[in-house]
Amino acid sequence: MKKKCYLAFVKFLTNVKKNMALNFCKINICKFYTFIVLGLSLLFLLPNTANAQETEEKKFDISSTIIDHVVDAYSWHIFTYKDHHVSINLPIILIDKEGVHVFSSARFHHGEATYLNYGICQEKNFKKGKIVKFNDDGTINKDFTYVDISITKNVLALFISIALLLWIFISVAKNYKKNGVAAPKGIARLLEPIILFVRNDVVRPSLKERSDKYMPYLLTLFFFIFINNLIGLIPIFPGGANLTGNIAITLVLAVLTFIITNVNGTKHYFADIVNTPGVPWWLKFPLPLMPLVEIVGVFTKPIVLMIRLFANITAGHIICLSFICLIFIFGATIPALGYGVSVVSVFFYIFMSVLELLVAFIQAFVFTLLSAIYIGMATENPHHEHEQIVEIK
Amino acid sequence: MELVSPGIGLTFWMLVSFLILVLILKKVAWKPILNMLSKREEEITTALNEANLAREQMRQLNADNERLLTEAKDERDAILNEARKVSQKMYDDAKQKAQEEGQRILADAKENIEIEKQKAITDIKNLIAEMSIDIAENVLKSELTDKDKQYQYINSRIDELKLN
Numbered sequence: 001m002k003k004k005c006y007l008a009f010v011k012f013l014t015n016v017k018k019n020m021a022l023n024f025c026k027i028n029i030c031k032f033y034t035f036i037v038l039g040l041s042l043l044f045l046l047p048n049t050a051n052a053q054e055t056e057e058k059k060f061d062i063s064s065t066i067i068d069h070v071v072d073a074y075s076w077h078i079f080t081y082k083d084h085h086v087s088i089n090l091p092i093i094l095i096d097k098e099g100v101h102v103f104s105s106a107r108f109h110h111g112e113a114t115y116l117n118y119g120i121c122q123e124k125n126f127k128k129g130k131i132v133k134f135n136d137d138g139t140i141n142k143d144f145t146y147v148d149i150s151i152t153k154n155v156l157a158l159f160i161s162i163a164l165l166l167w168i169f170i171s172v173a174k175n176y177k178k179n180g181v182a183a184p185k186g187i188a189r190l191l192e193p194i195i196l197f198v199r200n201d202v203v204r205p206s207l208k209e210r211s212d213k214y215m216p217y218l219l220t221l222f223f224f225i226f227i228n229n230l231i232g233l234i235p236i237f238p239g240g241a242n243l244t245g246n247i248a249i250t251l252v253l254a255v256l257t258f259i260i261t262n263v264n265g266t267k268h269y270f271a272d273i274v275n276t277p278g279v280p281w282w283l284k285f286p287l288p289l290m291p292l293v294e295i296v297g298v299f300t301k302p303i304v305l306m307i308r309l310f311a312n313i314t315a316g317h318i319i320c321l322s323f324i325c326l327i328f329i330f331g332a333t334i335p336a337l338g339y340g341v342s343v344v345s346v347f348f349y350i351f352m353s354v355l356e357l358l359v360a361f362i363q364a365f366v367f368t369l370l371s372a373i374y375i376g377m378a379t380e381n382p383h384h385e386h387e388q389i390v391e392i393k
Numbered sequence: 394m395e396l397v398s399p400g401i402g403l404t405f406w407m408l409v410s411f412l413i414l415v416l417i418l419k420k421v422a423w424k425p426i427l428n429m430l431s432k433r434e435e436e437i438t439t440a441l442n443e444a445n446l447a448r449e450q451m452r453q454l455n456a457d458n459e460r461l462l463t464e465a466k467d468e469r470d471a472i473l474n475e476a477r478k479v480s481q482k483m484y485d486d487a488k489q490k491a492q493e494e495g496q497r498i499l500a501d502a503k504e505n506i507e508i509e510k511q512k513a514i515t516d517i518k519n520l521i522a523e524m525s526i527d528i529a530e531n532v533l534k535s536e537l538t539d540k541d542k543q544y545q546y547i548n549s550r551i552d553e554l555k556l557n
Contacts, residue, residue, distance in 0.1 A: 071395050072400055130400070147401060148401060148402045149402040149405050152402060154403050155406045158403075165414065166418070166421075173422040176429040177425055181429065181432055181436050192430075195426065212427075215423065215427060216419035216423040224411065247396070249407050251399045310397075314396065
């Protein structure tokens with residue numbers, strides 16, 4: 001019986017897979033997302049309009065609502081219905097002096113309880129929303145050292161997106177192996193123009209003959225950011241985690257670009273940082289002004305990369321959430337006004353989401369393009385550059 | 394502040410899983426995909442080059458054909474012209490020859506006629522002379538027989554002669 005059920009499930013999954021692959025090309029992505037966004041914004045409305053009176057009592061805190069939706073969390077909250085939270089409890093992994101602790105986030109009861117004296121911090125000035133160690137009297141032990149590598153909402157979203165990326169690109173690769181040099185079919189047909197765009201218009205102009213070495217990293221970077229930007233636009237599980245709008249993610253990506261840039265940097269590149277060509281000597285000699293600026297520049301480049309992606313995506317999410325919050329702000333005063341505003345809010349929400357689709361692509365493009373340019377500048381052939389300088393002089 | 398402080402856990406997982414993702418995709422996806430793309434591009438380039446080459450050859454062939462055709466036409470025209478000239482010449486020659494021949498024949502004929510005429514005149518002269526002699530003989534004979542008659546005869550003969 002069990003086996004039969006399992007077989008039926010597998011069959012269902014393969015069917016879904018087939019249909020998805022088929023429809024993926026046919027459905028206009030914009031329409032698809034607008035549909036999802038519209039449907040899900042309605043979902044957002046339903047349980048909360050039932051709670052309209054409650055929110056009035058509790059006093060609706062907009063900024064914390066928005067920030068809570070944008071930052072990481074220890075459990076994946078899906079929706080609340082009549083004070084009943086429906087969420088996915090995620091494993092918490094903590095390493096301290098006593099060893100490794102692995103337990104479910106359900107033990108925190110949505111931040112209300114503690115386990116092993118660990119609990120979620122509610123204080124605004126200190127690590128709010130993070131796990132902290134409490135003393136026995138209930139105060140926070142700020143000196144306690146531990147490492148928190150829990151599978152949080154964003155980590156799970158990261159794993160989901162990686163699984164999705166692997167599934168997509170392995171099937172694309174299979175498609176190419178099967179079709180050979182013939183025109184691509186299915187999902188490969190959808191992705192080939194994007195791959196070609198990244199290769200021909202983003203990577204090759206800045207890296208030229210060194211492109212092949214960095215192509216896997218840059219392509220992965222592009223599609224990772226792009227897919228996660230898109231998943232981030234879906235308001236409900238498995239979307240909804242603001243992954244590329246999390247500074248830890250953009251930090252890792254920027255650091256990787258920084259490492260690749262400086263590890264592969266040529267002698268010429270470092271020499272140019274210390275002794276910048278084309279500037280008068282007095283900017284370099286008694287006071288090394290230009291070298292200082294250049295050295296700062298080495299670090300500001302990845303920092304700017306990190307902040308740009310983080311800020312763009314987070315800002316988009318905050319704006320979308322603000323439109324939704326408007327409904328509840330107006331609904332708290334007069335319920336009818338809330339219904340009225342909801343029409344406008346949903347319209348603007350859809351408008352923003354469509355705009356965010358564009359931003360999702362642009363940010364992935366910009367991050368990849370700048371990474372390629374930075375790597376390209378650091379690995380450029382010195383002979384080539386010398387010629388250019390001579391020409392300029 | 395919460396928004397801009399990177400979580401250690403997420404950073405760790407991100408670093409590990411992104412590196413793994415890059416390695417797996419590099420091996421499993423990017424290599425075959427990029428290889429196939431460049432292979433296809435190469436094939437398209439060669440196909441285009443071949444097509445261009447074939448077109449060039451075709452053009453060359455066509456040009457050759459045209460050249461051959463014009464050459465053949467020219468040659469034909471030349472041959473025809475030559476033949477026309479030759480035949481014209483032959484015709485002219487023949488005509489001239491025939492004219493010359495005709496002239497010559499005509500001249501011969503005239504000469505013959507002249508000769509024949511002279512001959513005939515001579516014959517007539519001889520005949521007249523013979524006849525004169527005959528008449529004279531006859532006159533002489535009749536004169537011998539009868540004087541009147543002789544006169545008569547001579548007169549009639551003279552009359553006859555006058556008629557002639």
